Amino acid sequence: MDLESYTATEEIAVKDTTQYDSDTDASSSDGDSFHPQLPAEAAERLQNLYEIVSERSEHLVGFPSCKDWDYSALFPFLSFPMNNVGDPYIESISKVSTRDIERDVLAFFADLLRAPVDKVWGYVTNGGTEGNLYGMYLARELYPTGMVYYSSSTHYSVVKNLHILRQQACEIQVQENGEMDYDHFRSIVMENTDKPAIVFCNIGTTMTEAKDDMNKIKAILDELEVSERYLHADAALCGVMCPFLPTRPAFDFADGANSMSISGHKFLGSPIPCGVVLAEKDLVEKIKRDISYIGAPDTTITGSRNAFTPLMLWYRIQSLGRDGIEKRVHMALDNAAYAEAKLKEMGIPAWRNRDSITVVFPEVHMDLKIKWQLATAKGASHLICMPNVTKTQIDAILADFAEYMN
Ligand SMILES: Cc1ncc(COP(=O)(O)O)c(C=O)c1O
Known part of the structure; x- marks a missing residue:
């Protein structure tokens, strides 16, 4: 296939992920039109899985996985x-x-x-x-x-x-x-x-x-x-x-x-x-x-x-280039410094190794560990400020922390 002339909908059976949007009601929708090859029950299961994974990946901050990429150009x-x-x-x-x-x-x-x-x-x-x-x-x-x-x-x-x-x-x-x-x-x-x-x-x-x-x-x-x-x-x-x-x-x-x-x-x-x-x-x-x-x-x-x-x-x-990677490193370090400082302001003894994007603090409540998937070992939990973790998200995490401190 000539990639330049490729259009996903016409030439190749590439699934458009918008079909999985969370406002889609799989149970009432016509499962056949979304997943023609699947029995309705399996289509519904797929829909549910999509919703769970979408929600969970929004709260993935304790493991070093980036998710701010778009590889859709490679679908063909x-x-x-x-x-x-x-x-x-x-x-x-x-x-x-x-x-x-x-x-x-x-x-x-x-x-x-x-x-x-x-x-x-x-x-x-x-x-x-x-x-x-x-x-x-x-x-x-x-x-x-x-x-x-x-x-x-x-x-x-x-x-x-x-x-x-x-x-x-x-x-x-x-x-x-x-x-x-x-x-x-x-x-x-x-x-x-x-x-x-x-x-x-x-x-x-x-x-x-x-x-x-x-x-x-x-x-x-x-x-x-x-x-x-x-x-x-x-x-x-x-x-x-x-x-x-x-x-x-x-x-x-x-x-x-x-x-x-x-x-x-x-x-x-x-x-x-x-x-x-x-x-x-x-x-x-x-x-x-x-x-x-x-x-x-x-x-x-x-x-x-x-x-x-x-x-x-x-x-x-190719898409980031060396400069793009360097910018992401500095952005992540900056966000880690922000998270560390904010945690300290809250009275939590957070710390980081030099030039590190991992912010370490004493083990947090199980609910927080589960919600934000905060890896914990030997009495310490951590937040990894990967480049996709924003200050807004850090604020949301800290707001949750604050609730458990009261
Ligand atoms: C220091 C270190 N080494 C090795 C691994 C294993 O890498 P992978 O999960 O890519 O197999 C990890 C994973 O988190 C790690 O943190």
């Missing part, structure tokens, strides 16, 4: 059985794909994360978890006897990944702000200097957006003369933000990372979870196997891979 691509199976850099015999678009996305991230040109490899994943698994897989292949060090603020999925990979690991304590306790790290590495060190660095922890400092980590490894080392950066939320922060943290390839994982549905935003993993190319060579069935090397975790998410990431990057 949902008509094709696209699949990016195999290595994104090598053309497969499976050609209904967005592999070249995926490569552009990877090039954008490689530049953003100061990866050495032509020495980095990557792919669009199903999310941050897969990218972290990939990083640890490469590390294990490089150093099968290595010891993985991760902090107790690390995302819960990482311990599971280490278990899957059967890697030896030590948990490192954290400081109050959620950042690695470097003294504890030093003391634990000291007991294991005979083993290569695989350090899982958090570049924005889940609960407090704390960033482990790669410079400090490298200095400790130098001091203890551990030369066999691998640094992975889990930059699920912050990978896109860090290059634009007022104080750039030590977090990327130029700072010593061997691999990095970022979630695509977080700061950039997409309705389908996705992410990007980047790693030094020579490490990936170690795990590569040629598969004649797809006519391409098998270098990724999954076989079939989503071809629509690279398209969304590409569309988002």
Whole structure:
């Protein structure tokens, strides 16, 4: 289909979402005209689901998901059985794909994360978890006897990944702000200097957006003369933000990372979870196997891979540009500062890590947790000021907080 001549209503059976508007009464409407393929009961269920999801996404402020995007221009691509199976850099015999678009996305991230040109490899994943698994897989292949060090603020999925990979690991304590306790790290590495060190660095922890400092980590490894080392950066939320922060943290390839994982549905935003993993190319060579069935090397975790998410990431990057992303970072930081200040004015001891959009405060009432989907752990709740969270919305949240303080 020629996209320029595409009109959704005439040429392709793309659903117009206005059919789901909340004032539509599915039970009394002619279900057949909305969902001709569905029995009336199923059509009604779909309508109800739409209303629930619409309402809930308005109150999603405790998890780092953006929702201020419009991918409707990409709807025509949902008509094709696209699949990016195999290595994104090598053309497969499976050609209904967005592999070249995926490569552009990877090039954008490689530049953003100061990866050495032509020495980095990557792919669009199903999310941050897969990218972290990939990083640890490469590390294990490089150093099968290595010891993985991760902090107790690390995302819960990482311990599971280490278990899957059967890697030896030590948990490192954290400081109050959620950042690695470097003294504890030093003391634990000291007991294991005979083993290569695989350090899982958090570049924005889940609960407090704390960033482990790669410079400090490298200095400790130098001091203890551990030369066999691998640094992975889990930059699920912050990978896109860090290059634009007022104080750039030590977090990327130029700072010593061997691999990095970022979630695509977080700061950039997409309705389908996705992410990007980047790693030094020579490490990936170690795990590569040629598969004649797809006519391409098998270098990724999954076989079939989503071809629509690279398209969304590409569309988002193209439409925002670097400047647009930078503006969103500053807007989010500004709103987080606003939320923190307002909470303090109300007498709530809120705090944030430096240059962070996550505002942390003591655990709130269950009703507030449920209404605003405020993630809570170890007695603390948080509000994440993603770029779609406005000051008006922050005011509405705080008005609810105030009710529960009386
Ligand atoms: C620090 C951190 N790492 C990894 C993940 C997992 O990422 P995903 O949900 O994209 O798999 C998250 C998710 O919130 C996270 O906060």
